[in-house]
Amino acid sequence: MPRFDVDALVHPAFSIVLGSDGSFVFANINEALCALTGLTKAMVVGRTATEFACAEDAAEFEDNYRRCFASRKVEEYEETTQMPHGRRWWRTTLTPVLDEQGRMVEILGLCTDITARKLAETELHSAAFSDPLTGVGNRRRFDRDLDHAMGRAAATRKPFSIIVADLDRFKSINDRFGHGTGDEVLRQAAQRLRQGMRESDQLARIGGDEFTAIVSAATTGAVAVTMERIQRQFRTTLACGGIAVPLTVSLGAATWAAGISATELLAAADGAMYASKRQAAG
Structure with missing residues (x-):
């Protein structure tokens, strides 16, 4: 039998015992936690996590x-769960409950709902790394992703490439047509590049x-195929508020090789893009 009455707690709480x-x-779950999760005592008490939670969440619960x-010892951690009332984030504290002989008879779990904080953090992170006009990554995101890609390539010796795209006569x-149309051209160009x-x-949009x-x-062949696929996206005019706007794009690429720096790699791709632009201009 559980030794701690979680129903007496105002804070969202549950208790766990070790089955034979x-x-x-789950020995108990209080009303405060039921209200937040949408679970009921009937769904939880006397059951294991696999009987009311998704397999991924249940496995993490049981690991903890x-x-x-x-x-x-007391264990404290953050977790996210999918429950009847939706996905929520928690700061969970597990406290061992011992009997008079020092034997561990149950775990008391206290849950603090941190969903609002986590959503705010996600929104802030997204804003910090996204270009607000086009929705693609910004320069900060590109720099971070390039740093990660350089590290992976150095560790695995598997190369990657950078493609630089510059809109012609923007x-x-x-x-x-005005800056409003120009902004719409940038949004649609980002979509076409993505496609x-x-x-x-x-x-990412870096400028x-x-x-x-x-x-x-x-490889040279694979990069050429990718750039041709991108160029195909710009063979039809853009429709911007009833205005047909023809748009072409100049591309340049560079592939990672051992010993090259991120700055050198970007400069090589940029140089190739400008060479392509000059060639197209005749």
Whole structure:
């Protein structure tokens, strides 16, 4: 029988006992936790986590309970769960409850709802790394992703490539149609660039009309195929508020090799893009 009455607590709480088969059985859950999760005592009491939670959540629950039983110490951690009232984030504290002989008879769990904080953190993180106009990554995101890609390549010796895309004659579009249309051109250009890439490729806007992508293509042929796929996306005019806007894009690429720095790699791709732009201009 449980030794701690969680129903007496105002704070969201539950208690766990070790079943005869070594499973972790919920001895109780109080009304405060039921109200937050949408669970009921009938759904939880006398059951294991696998009987009311999704398999992934249940496995994590039981890993934490197992660690607490093994250590006989207070365990504190953050977790996220999918419950009837939706997904929530928690700061959970597990406290071992001992009997008079010092035997561990149950775990008391206290849950603090941190969902609002986690959602705010996610929103802040997204804002910090996203371009607000186009929704793709910004320069800070590109720099971070490039740093990670450089580290992976150095560790695995598996190369990757950078593609730089610059919208042709974008200033004249702004001058002729106005900045509102120019902004819409940037949004649609980002969408078309995204459509020309693999799902795993990482697109960012790093300047006014300049975009970069970190792509998995690692040979001259594979990079050429990727750039051709992107160019195909720009063979039809853009429709911007009833205005048909023709738009082309200049591309350049560079592939990672051992010993090259991130700055050198980006400069090489940028140089290739400007060479392509000059060639197209005749």
